[in-house]
Structures are given as C-alpha cells and as structure tokens.
Amino acid sequence: MTAIDSGQLLANILTAVNGAIGKDIQKLGGYAETKLQAIAKQGEMVASAYASGQINQEVTQHFLDGIEDMATNFLRTLQGLARIEVEKAWNAMVGAIWDAISQATGGALRLVKPGL
Amino acid sequence: MIAKFPPFPVFQHFIRSIAVVLLALVLTSGCTVRMAPDYDAANVAKIDQLSESLSKLVAGFDEQQSYADRKSAYDDNFAKLNALIIRMQARPSPQPVFLDWLGSKLANKDVSKILRESDAPSIASLQNIQKKLTWMSEYDQKKQLSRMMAALTWNEIQSFLTDAMVYEQALNR
Numbered sequence: 001m002t003a004i005d006s007g008q009l010l011a012n013i014l015t016a017v018n019g020a021i022g023k024d025i026q027k028l029g030g031y032a033e034t035k036l037q038a039i040a041k042q043g044e045m046v047a048s049a050y051a052s053g054q055i056n057q058e059v060t061q062h063f064l065d066g067i068e069d070m071a072t073n074f075l076r077t078l079q080g081l082a083r084i085e086v087e088k089a090w091n092a093m094v095g096a097i098w099d100a101i102s103q104a105t106g107g108a109l110r111l112v113k114p115g116l
Numbered sequence: 117m118i119a120k121f122p123p124f125p126v127f128q129h130f131i132r133s134i135a136v137v138l139l140a141l142v143l144t145s146g147c148t149v150r151m152a153p154d155y156d157a158a159n160v161a162k163i164d165q166l167s168e169s170l171s172k173l174v175a176g177f178d179e180q181q182s183y184a185d186r187k188s189a190y191d192d193n194f195a196k197l198n199a200l201i202i203r204m205q206a207r208p209s210p211q212p213v214f215l216d217w218l219g220s221k222l223a224n225k226d227v228s229k230i231l232r233e234s235d236a237p238s239i240a241s242l243q244n245i246q247k248k249l250t251w252m253s254e255y256d257q258k259k260q261l262s263r264m265m266a267a268l269t270w271n272e273i274q275s276f277l278t279d280a281m282v283y284e285q286a287l288n289r
Contacts, residue, residue, distance in 0.1 A: 024286070031282050035275070042271045054264040062251065063268050069244055070275045073237070077279040080152065080237035084286050087151040094149075 004104050013096040020092035021085045028081055035074045042067055150210045153236050155287040162200050163238075163284060167277050169193055170245070174252065174273055177266035183256045190253045197246050204239045236287075241280035248272050 046063045049055045055063070173189045252269045255261040 035278070038271070038275055038278075042268070042275070045268060045271065049264050049268065054262065055268075059265060063272075066248065066268075066272045069247075070272060073241055073244055073276055073279050076237040076240055077283050080283050081286050083151045084289060087149050088289055090149045 002104050002106075004100050009097065009100045012100065013093050016092035016096040017089045020088040024085055024088070028078075028085070031081075032074075032078065039067060039070050039074070042070065152287060153207045153209045155289070156207065156284070157288075159200070159204060159238070160281065160284050162196070162203075163277065163281050166193070166196050166200065167281075169196065170249075170273055170277070171270075174249075174266055174270040177261070177263060177270075179263055183253070183259070186256065190249070190256075193249060194246070197242055197249070201239060201242050201246070204236055204242070207236070209236060236283065238280040238283045241276040241283075244276045245273050248276075 042063070046055075046060060046067070049063075050057075050060045169189070170193055173186060173193055248269055252261060252266065255265065
C-alpha cells in the first residue's frame with residue numbers, strides 16, 4: 001500500500017470540483033442577472049401603467065403581488081439549482097478521494113466509485 | 117499530568133479499525149449523493165410546448181376577440197398545466213436530512229420553508245402560472261382584460277416558464 005499525498009489529493013479534489021461545477025456557476029450567474037433584470041423591468045412597467053391610468057389600483061396591487069411571486073419563485077429555483085451544484089461538487093470530491101484510496105491500495109478494496 | 121488520548125495501543129487499534137470499516141462502508145456503498153430528482157427530457161419538451169401555447173393565448177391577446185373565442189385555448193392550457201404538475205409531483209424527489217436541519221436553523225421563515233421544500237421548484241413555477249392564468253381568464257370573462265394587463269401577465273408567466281425550464285434542464289447532470 002502506497003501513502004496518499006494529501007497536497008496532491010487536495011489539488012485533485014479542487015480540479016474535480018471545478019470541473020464539475022465551474023461552468024455551471026457562470027451559467028447560474030447569467031440566469032440570476034437575467035431574472036433580476038426581468039423583475040426590475042416588470043416593476044417599471046407596472047408603475048408606468050398605473051401612472052398612465054392603464055391599470056387601476058386593484059389591478060396594480062395584483063401585479064405588485066406578482067412581482068413578489070416572481071422574486072420568491074426565482075429564489076426557490078436558485079435554491080434548487082444550488083442543490084444540484086452541491087450534489088455535483090460532493091460527488092466530484094468523493095470521486096477524487098476514491099481515486100486516491102484506490103491507487104494507494106492497488107484496487108484491493110474494490111470500491112464502488114460514486115456516480116456509477 | 118495530562119494523559120495522551122487514547123492511552124492504550126489496543127484502544128488506538130480499535131478506533132483505527134472502526135474508522136477503516138466506516139470509511140470502507142461509506143465508499144463501498146457507492147455514496148453518490150442525490151439531492152434533486154432525475155432528469156426527464158419529456159418534462160423539458162412539455163414545458164417548451166406549454167410555452168408555445170401560452171404565448172399564443174397570453175402574448176397574442178387580441179382585444180377584438182371575446183372570452184368565448186379564447187375559451188378552448190384556456191381549457192387546453194389549464195389541461196396541459198395540470199397534467200405536467202401531476203407528472204412532476206409523481207417523480208421521486210430526494211430530501212437530504214441536512215437541508216431539513218439547516219432549514220430549521222434559519223430565522224427567516226420564508227427562506228427556511230423554501231430550503232426545506234423537497235419538491236422540484238419547477239412544480240411551484242407551474243402552479244404560479246396556473247394562478248396567473250386563472251386571474252387572467254376571470255378578468256377576460258368579466259370583459260375587463262386589457263392589452264396592457266395581458267402583457268403584464270405574460271411577463272409573469274414568462275418568468276415562471278424560464279425558472280421551470282432552467283431547473284429542469286439543470287437536472288441533466
């Protein structure tokens with residue numbers, strides 16, 4: 001059995017985690033930005049429609065509640081997406097540790113690799 | 117004098133053995149974590165179809181036409197929404213225990229509730245669309261729906277559709 005180089009293992013874990021979620025985090029940022037812009041635009045349109053008399057107070061209140069629904073739904077979706085990223089990061093991390101243990105033991109433990 | 121812990125070599129060996137057995141159990145059990153439902157390409161396709169038919173009804177709202185002219189389009193969209201919600205609710209969704217724990221520690225009740233929800237967020241997105249479409253159809257029936265109101269409703273629906281689509285596509289991991 002060979003010893004595990006903890007410095008190398010850490011580097012491998014970081015590479016695996018970055019590979020698994022790096023691009024996703026960028027996409028997540030793009031999605032969040034687009035959503036915030038859409039919510040802000042809706043606020044602008046509701047205010048403008050009310051100011052110009054195109055919608056009455058009752059309807060304005062409905063659309064203001066709608067902005068709250070949009071924000072809550074965005075938060076809920078973001079939490080769901082974050083959960084997927086945590087899952088990917090966890091599995092990538094455990095996979096890197098599995099590789100290190102497997103190499104150190106020469107495959108004697110017959111480990112089941114996560115994700116398979 | 118402070119004794120080094122653990123003091124006995126036999127005890128050290130026992131602890132080490134337990135640790136190795138636990139590590140082996142965790143690893144050999146294939147500890148892949150599942151924190152979200154499985155990807156279903158049919159759900160993505162159905163959201164896409166729904167988006168198209170909602171766009172025709174809501175974004176293409178024509179004040180010259182009556183509610184009666186649009187009734188079948190409303191019914192069709194409500195049927196599609198119901199079917200998709202039931203389909204998504206029937207899909208198994210894992211709920212990791214630590215999210216329950218973390219959720220219970222948060223002071224903000226809304227955020228805590230969201231964090232502890234095990235349902236896919238796309239279900240709530242579709243339920244929100246149902247709510248908005250119900251409101252729109254009621255105003256349409258009362259002949260109180262204007263072009264501006266339909267445009268604002270479409271912005272809301274589009275927002276929920278995007279949320280649902282982004283999440284369902286992200287499940288393809």
